[in-house]
Amino acid sequence: MKEKAVFYHAGCPVCIAAEQQVARALDPQRFEVEIVHLGQEKARITEAEAAGVRSVPALVIGGAAFHINFGASLSALK
Amino acid sequence: MKEKAVFYHAGCPVCIAAEQQVARALDPQRFEVEIVHLGQEKARITEAEAAGVRSVPALVIGGAAFHINFGASLSALK
Numbered sequence: 001m002k003e004k005a006v007f008y009h010a011g012c013p014v015c016i017a018a019e020q021q022v023a024r025a026l027d028p029q030r031f032e033v034e035i036v037h038l039g040q041e042k043a044r045i046t047e048a049e050a051a052g053v054r055s056v057p058a059l060v061i062g063g064a065a066f067h068i069n070f071g072a073s074l075s076a077l078k
Numbered sequence: 079m080k081e082k083a084v085f086y087h088a089g090c091p092v093c094i095a096a097e098q099q100v101a102r103a104l105d106p107q108r109f110e111v112e113i114v115h116l117g118q119e120k121a122r123i124t125e126a127e128a129a130g131v132r133s134v135p136a137l138v139i140g141g142a143a144f145h146i147n148f149g150a151s152l153s154a155l156k
Contacts, residue, residue: 017142018144026103027104027107028105029105
């Protein structure tokens, strides 16, 4: 069974670069990557926060949050 | 031919987590990932800086630098 990874973003240029270069570079044999646009899915901000996400773009994988460069803080998306 | 990706780190706990969870999660069919410990290979700090790296851990892929969380600034490694 594939491990789930979630890439949270907000449509910003920094986010798009990270999605294209990092999130989509993950091994599709091992990971199922879900892309979540927190600007459009505000209901999932709580879920992202609970996973340790403080800013976007961020990748949650293996139970840990990895902030990739900096686009916007989560508080700015609420 | 595989695309080259370089993961720069300095052995810090934040670096090791990013290496294990992100750098090693890249698709081995598409990417050849080189792991560079800048604390041990100080001669390569210049190369990292030229690629846009300002702190470690960072992944350089597709010509762009992606800083993953924050372990240490490059200036602290010199």
